[in-house]
Amino acid sequence: MAILFNSPQDDAGEFEAWRKPLTAADPNMELRFWPNVGRVEDIDYALVWLPEPGDMQRYPNLKVIFNLGAGVDKLLADKTLPYHIPIVRLVDPGLTSGMTEYVLLHTLRHHRGQHVLDQQQKDRVWRQKLFPLSRNRRVGIMGLGVLGADAAAKLVALDFDVAGWSRQHKSLPGVTSYHGEDGLEAFLARTEILICLLPLTAETRGILNAKLLAQLPKGACLINAARGGHLVDADLIAALDSGHIAHATLDVFHKEPLPADNPFWVHPKITVTPHVASLTQPETAIPVVLDGIRLHKTGRPIPNTVDLKKGY
Missing domain, CATH: 3.40.50.720 (NAD(P)-binding Rossmann-like Domain)
Structure with missing residues (x-):
């Protein structure tokens, strides 16, 4: 299982803060740091924050998009998103x-x-x-x-x-x-x-x-x-x-x-203040992502899935 981590504002250190706990939870899980994504067909899930417009349509087997934050307005502004798959707001403790x-x-x-x-x-x-x-x-x-x-x-x-x-x-x-x-x-x-x-x-x-x-x-x-x-x-x-x-x-x-x-x-x-009211913390966000993936695999709804009609 390959997961795309597409957050251009983050550096390699932030990527590692996500990669190590995720792969420790499931050794079969591979986290790929955008833009070095390898075969686009391998990507099953995406963890994104402000991805480049059009990027999400490149992955034919993408199953769920997890937005690394509670606000999805900028993500939904990309009209090329694969709207047929769940888009999830990440609201973690x-x-x-x-x-x-x-x-x-x-x-x-x-x-x-x-x-x-x-x-x-x-x-x-x-x-x-x-x-x-x-x-x-x-x-x-x-x-x-x-x-x-x-x-x-x-x-x-x-x-x-x-x-x-x-x-x-x-x-x-x-x-x-x-x-x-x-x-x-x-x-x-x-x-x-x-x-x-x-x-x-x-x-x-x-x-x-x-x-x-x-x-x-x-x-x-x-x-x-x-x-x-x-x-x-x-x-x-x-x-x-x-x-x-x-x-x-x-x-x-x-x-x-x-x-x-x-x-x-x-x-x-x-x-x-420079948009620091609340930032996504890997320590508390990763369990929410893992639970979302488990729910998707068993066909159950994922909490905080975006209602496209409401816009959030």
Whole structure:
């Protein structure tokens, strides 16, 4: 059995981090590092992240594509994909915990006004800032899939007042649920810290726009750890400059790496992180891949298989 590892951003060291555990689990398993794939007819499964458009159609015996991450929008943009085979989003425990850590870190930073304290340090100003109790801080998460649900549960455990908004109604312990277009306005009106963890689809592209930001309470903060395509950049800058939005933490962008001349780098009310909210960890991802292969071989459905109609 041959598995293609097609992740051009990774180096040989990352490849080895995947190859050794996979081959240890099954000595008959051969991991091939793109572009040195050998006979294309040998490839049974593919582990990919941002493969070159058109590459996936080269493998006539390909059975499953595992996307090395939870977001598949860029993969699905390749219209030559073999859509007749399962395409699986890799949602593993390490990816989930990493995203939750990021959400907690920056929610707490916004909750306690750390951006104000950072500026005070630069200005050598000693001024204590009172922040509300966590139970009085209203946090809202857009997107209640595996990542959003886990982050919501951890925020509830910290006693935040948590609400979620999703395409369809979700019932989560301690979380006030809103859904659909009809529930969006009320969700935004009560949200002081907005966290975007939505999948990027035709319906959600550009959803973080001037209209949406204006529906948040004055002084609200934004965390976007989903996709750059969710955000209308100019609308955010306008909302920050007007004072309606107090601060934004951005981990994802329309173009990555973020160009050096992008105004986000130097805006005093924006925190930029280089798409590190959550990264796929071989230690926790490999068991998920192996389980997916076993399920496929026995004819059973693989969790997190992409619904092409929904786009995720």
